[in-house]
Each structure stands twice: as C-alpha cells, then as structure tokens.
Amino acid sequence: MKIAELLWPRRCLNCGTAIREAWLCDECLELIRPRMSTLRVQKGFNEISCNVLALNAYGDGWKKSMEDYKFRSAYRLSEGFGYLAAITLREFADIETYDIITFVPMTRKKVRARGYNQAMKLAESVAKELSLPCEMLLDKVKDNRTQHTLSRKERQKNVIGVYGTINENIKDKKIILIDDIITTGATLRECCSVLLEAGALEVTCLCMAYEERKHNAES
Numbered sequence: 001m002k003i004a005e006l007l008w009p010r011r012c013l014n015c016g017t018a019i020r021e022a023w024l025c026d027e028c029l030e031l032i033r034p035r036m037s038t039l040r041v042q043k044g045f046n047e048i049s050c051n052v053l054a055l056n057a058y059g060d061g062w063k064k065s066m067e068d069y070k071f072r073s074a075y076r077l078s079e080g081f082g083y084l085a086a087i088t089l090r091e092f093a094d095i096e097t098y099d100i101i102t103f104v105p106m107t108r109k110k111v112r113a114r115g116y117n118q119a120m121k122l123a124e125s126v127a128k129e130l131s132l133p134c135e136m137l138l139d140k141v142k143d144n145r146t147q148h149t150l151s152r153k154e155r156q157k158n159v160i161g162v163y164g165t166i167n168e169n170i171k172d173k174k175i176i177l178i179d180d181i182i183t184t185g186a187t188l189r190e191c192c193s194v195l196l197e198a199g200a201l202e203v204t205c206l207c208m209a210y211e212e213r214k215h216n217a218e219s
Contacts, residue, residue, distance in 0.1 A: 013065045013080050014056075023080030032056050034088050035210055039189050041203075043196040050192045050203050053092050054182055054210035055085050066209055070118050070180055078118070081208050082125020089130070089176075089206055098204070099173040101127040102137040104191055105163070122208065123178040137175070138191055139166040163194045171199030182207045 012019050014028035024032070033056055038049045056062050068074040069081065089095065103123035111117050120136070127134035141164045175195055179188060182205070192203045 041192045052205040054207040057212045058209035078121035078125045086129035101134045101176045103178040105138050105140045107140045137167045165198045172201050174202045177205045179207050181209045183211045
C-alpha cells in the first residue's frame, strides 16, 4: 500500500467508510439504484426521446458526497463517480456504438468562481474509463438564474436559448451528455435539443444522481 493511502485512505463515496479498493464499500454497493428514464426533446417540429441514466438517488450519504464534489472543491471524487458511472452505463447501453462524450457547460464566470466545471471533470473521467473522446460541444452563451432556486415551470423557461454549439464534430454522431444531478430535466432537455438541431444522430444523458421526489424526466 502506498504511504498516501495510509495517510489519506480512499473512502466510500456513499458512507465515508475507509476502503482500499473500488469506490464503494460492499454494503453501499448494494444500495445503488440506477434509474433509466426518457426525455421528450424538441427537434424542429418533431419530438424525439432521449434516454437518461442516473446512477443513484440524491439522498443520504450520496448527497453529502455530491455536495462536497460540487461545492467544496472535492474534485478528486470525479474519478470515483466516473468509474461507477462508466460500469453502470455499460449495463444499459452498447458503448461501442457511441462516438463522443460531452458535458453541460458553465459560464466562464462561474468556472472561475468555482475553479472547475464539475460536469466536465465527470465527463473526462467517464471518457477515460470507456476509452471514448471527451470534447466540449456546447457553450453557455448567456447566464441565467440558478436552477435549484426555481419552480419546475420556471426551470423550463430559464434554460431556453442559454446553450449553443461551439464544435463542428456533432453531425451524425452518437453522443453521451454528462451532468451531475437531474431534477426536472430542463437543462438536459435544452442541451439535447441544441445537439440534435446541430445534427447529432442520438444523445444519451448520464447523471450521477436523481432527486427522488422531483425526478420525472418525462414531464
């Protein structure tokens, strides 16, 4: 065992118990509840369904780990979340058919304030595990109000026109879109719509957590 592992042992992402391997202790591994759902996404005058895989419910210890990762600079956790997300996605999708992994962008101002884009780091980690390229395909072209402060209806309106494409490597590609947490699905729906309008063949969303009471991607 490395000296660093003795001084700062790896801890279970869910309960915090010191562990030597993987990223979840055996007990917490049994508690993981992946959820597959769909988003109805607008492409021109048509409506297309995009699959959404969320790794676990956003509660108990998982919530603490996600908040540490997102708000307290615990970006090292992206390695663990990425590993778990990658092995879970392999159970639900044929990875070999996908071309690119991308992520929900933040404004440059917010990236500077936080120091990193948590979705980007997750995407890089997942891409490494799946041996797929990770590319920035979207940009946040204007700032908007923070989503978690808004009602469901307000969230839908709050993301309209917020995202645009900045990469030509989209047409006819099957894309995995990464975000941290899904609540109403408004952000993912808008990002998927932008990618499909730009010519993407298919978009599958992958999130680390879903809010159990609010999550309803089909609405």
